[in-house]
Amino acid sequence: MTLEMNKYLQVRKAQAQGARTIEELKEISDIVIENEEELKEVEALIKSACKCKNVAIGTIVEAVKNGADTVEKVGEVTKAGTGCGRCKSIISNIIENKR
Numbered sequence: 001m002t003l004e005m006n007k008y009l010q011v012r013k014a015q016a017q018g019a020r021t022i023e024e025l026k027e028i029s030d031i032v033i034e035n036e037e038e039l040k041e042v043e044a045l046i047k048s049a050c051k052c053k054n055v056a057i058g059t060i061v062e063a064v065k066n067g068a069d070t071v072e073k074v075g076e077v078t079k080a081g082t083g084c085g086r087c088k089s090i091i092s093n094i095i096e097n098k099r
Ligand code: FES
Pocket: 049, 050, 051, 052, 053, 080, 081, 082, 083, 084, 085, 086, 087, 088
């Protein structure tokens, strides 16, 4: 991955505030996507929730829809959030918004 750290963090922060698409990311943050390569990286990143355990947003949404209503329960079912824990705010937001 070649995405600059500050952009990576902008995406992660926006995800924790509910951004699930590039459009929502642009509304929530002031991220500037410079080129096609960067866009591809951001598109891949925004679909992922937990880097440590390589868990997609969609996997967590599925777990939440199946009844996992706390960060701990999501972790039990998907392993998301059970590494460094930095993605827990994203998991919380998914639980809150059910998306
Ligand atoms: S990114 Fe999810 S536990 Fe580290």
